[in-house]
Amino acid sequence: MEKTIAIIASLDTKEAEVAFVKEMIEKQGCKTFIIDVGAKGSESIVPHIRAEDVARAAGREWDSIYDIPKHEMIVGLLEGIAVLMPELYAQGNFDAVLSLGGAQNTTIGVSAMKSLPVGLPKLMVSTIACGQRTFESFVDTKDITLMPSIADISGINNLTRTILSNAAAAIAGMAKHAGVPLKSGQELxxxxxxxxxxxxxxxxxxxxxxxxxxxxxxxxxxxxxxxxxxxxxxxxxxxxxxxxxxxxxxxxxxxxxxxxxxxxxxxxxxxxxxxxxxxxxxxxxxxxxxxxxxxxxxxxxxxxxxxxxxxxxxxxxxxxxxxxxxxxxxxxxxxxxxxxxxxxxxxxxxxxxxxxxxxxxxxxxxxxxxxxxxxxxxxxxxxxxxxxxxxxxxxxxxxxxxxxxxxxx
The missing domain is CATH 3.40.50.12030 (Uncharacterised protein family UPF0261, NC domain)
Structure with missing residues (x-):
């Protein structure tokens, strides 16, 4: 069965990168399910889930997320993504999750991943998965794989092309060849x-x-x-x-x-x-x-x-x-x-x-x-x-x- 990879990113700032990753994943024989967590959306990519849909899952009825103060917007997205992702997964919308970005995208991306069962493939490509930071805030008690982006995820160049190609291959490989979530009640x-x-x-x-x-x-x-x-x-x-x-x-x-x-x-x-x-x-x-x-x-x-x-x-x-x-x-x-x-x-x-x-x-x-x-x-x-x-x-x-x-x- 063809596997589907959910991609979580801010399309207003990561449009080119998401388009590239989407193409690379589809070359691996998988489908994609795009979840936008950006303020302005994208002109060329139509997401399956908009940022307003994410916020609505937390009870916030925002016609346009662009008009919301940034700190309030991030709180709404964090709360909404944690509610929405288990629902989307239970509906069969995806088999693995990939997210990419800087501090804001990483925070939202790993929050989404923490809400999902152990065993479901999860990969976060992040500009802040390095330096003085520890893994605790990123992974908590979940099996989240972190990939440092080395350079800023800003445009497609020789370095970002390599990192994102590896990320696409990794998440597709996990989804196709493993990716069996741990389930309760099967045996003691x-x-x-x-x-x-x-x-x-x-x-x-x-x-x-x-x-x-x-x-x-x-x-x-x-x-x-x-x-x-x-x-x-x-x-x-x-x-x-x-x-x-x-x-x-x-x-x-x-x-x-x-x-x-x-x-x-x-x-x-x-x-x-x-x-x-x-x-x-x-x-x-x-x-x-x-x-x-x-x-x-x-x-x-x-x-x-x-x-x-x-x-x-x-x-x-x-x-x-x-x-x-x-x-x-x-x-x-x-x-x-x-x-x-x-x-x-x-x-x-x-x-x-x-x-x-x-x-x-x-x-x-x-x-x-x-x-x-x-x-x-x-x-x-x-x-x-x-x-x-x-x-x-x-x-x-x-x-x-x-x-x-x-x-x-």
């Missing part, structure tokens, strides 16, 4: 969280679940992974979790560090009532950037992860607060929960004689969890480190038990 998918310092234990638990016939998606719990998992739970894609690395809760409490950005962890699974096996993996440290180290660093155990990031062990009063957040959220769960506590360390480097060995801190957390969790929440103390084999086997066994019980009900 288990979500798992891990990070480098808990990887051995979690990865082994994942293997055991896979050996039992379950598909597991693992998320790196360093600011984006946990947030992505929560979104997949809310969408119904993930139906059970081994949330074994809650490090992002510590980052949320501090409000800084490498792993900030995944607030309200645990809440999606608790609200959904899906089976949860939870462990406080990695909650006993904060991964500070070297430039933001605490003034009392000399009083804290710490270890350099690399030249830019330092893992700093929490103090007792800090980990008590982390434990209180965990218990508060788990106590609101609508489904079965098992909490597994590794008594000999919540990460690497926490065995006797190692850099972050501080049993009084870990014990303070363990006491909070035992004291604060609801009586119907099962607690399993494992006399091992989180990366030991017995921990992995216990985690997998508990989730398998829950899923078996769920199937019997």
């Amino acid at each position: 998918i288990v979500g798992a969280t891990l990070m480098g310092v808990t990887n051995t234990g979690v990865a082994e638990a994942v293997k055991l679940m896979e050996k039992a016939g379950f598909q597991v998606i693992s998320f790196h719990s360093t600011g984006v992974g946990g947030r992505a998992m929560e979104e997949f739970i809310n969408e119904g894609t993930i139906g059970a979790v081994m949330d074994l690395s809650l490090h992002e809760i510590t980052s949320e409490m501090f409000g800084k560090g490498f792993s900030t950005g995944a607030n309200n962890r645990l809440t999606a699974a608790c609200n959904a009532g899906i089976p949860q096996v939870v462990a406080p993996g990695g909650v006993d440290f904060i991964d500070f950037y070297a430039k933001e180290l605490p003034q009392d660093l000399n009083k804290r155990k710490h270890i350099y992860h690399n030249s830019n990031i330092v893992h700093v062990k929490l103090l007792e009063q800090e980990i008590v607060r982390v434990g209180e957040i965990i218990t508060e959220r788990l106590n609101k769960s609508r489904g079965p929960v098992t909490v597994i506590i590794p008594l000999r360390g919540l990460r690497q480097n926490t065995s006797p004689g190692e850099a972050l060995y501080t049993p009084e801190v870990d014990n303070a957390l363990i006491e909070v969890l035992h004291r604060g969790l609801r009586r119907d929440i099962k607690i399993v103390d494992v006399d091992a480190n989180i990366n030991d084999e017995i921990f992995s086997k216990t985690a997998a066994a508990e989730l398998l038990r829950m899923l078996e019980q769920q199937n019997m009900e």
Whole structure:
């Protein structure tokens, strides 16, 4: 079946570039679906969707977008594109999305892409996907491919011709040869969280679940992974979790560090009532950037992860607060929960004689969890480190038990 590529751009400033990309995509054997987000429109290209149509999706009835103040126009387009794109996709208007432009077009383009399912090909050719900017604002938790335009996207020349030809070939190739959006409800998918310092234990638990016939998606719990998992739970894609690395809760409490950005962890699974096996993996440290180290660093155990990031062990009063957040959220769960506590360390480097060995801190957390969790929440103390084999086997066994019980009900 012939694939259709949606092209999002401001036709008043990118008319020639859109015409070129349209031609290149059609040479690849695909059709195009043009969405204009510019103020003045185009004399030579008739879009399938006008900017006024985009704004109307957000409830703004503008006869001419050209007469609207720019800041108000951009807000209207941002809100409208996020509403309109899922509707257009559900109607079968396109199979992939390409956008191109500078700051305004990039902001609108990636907003459109963020509203679409993972797996649908998305490519943003941008003048600002470089320099001091980070990927966070562009991609969030979605699989958006970024291509720096190198030069300004202003006219067709040797450089822009090369970049845009590559972009057209890339998006057409993704649409024709891959581009299968992730769908929920087809089979039970288990979500798992891990990070480098808990990887051995979690990865082994994942293997055991896979050996039992379950598909597991693992998320790196360093600011984006946990947030992505929560979104997949809310969408119904993930139906059970081994949330074994809650490090992002510590980052949320501090409000800084490498792993900030995944607030309200645990809440999606608790609200959904899906089976949860939870462990406080990695909650006993904060991964500070070297430039933001605490003034009392000399009083804290710490270890350099690399030249830019330092893992700093929490103090007792800090980990008590982390434990209180965990218990508060788990106590609101609508489904079965098992909490597994590794008594000999919540990460690497926490065995006797190692850099972050501080049993009084870990014990303070363990006491909070035992004291604060609801009586119907099962607690399993494992006399091992989180990366030991017995921990992995216990985690997998508990989730398998829950899923078996769920199937019997």
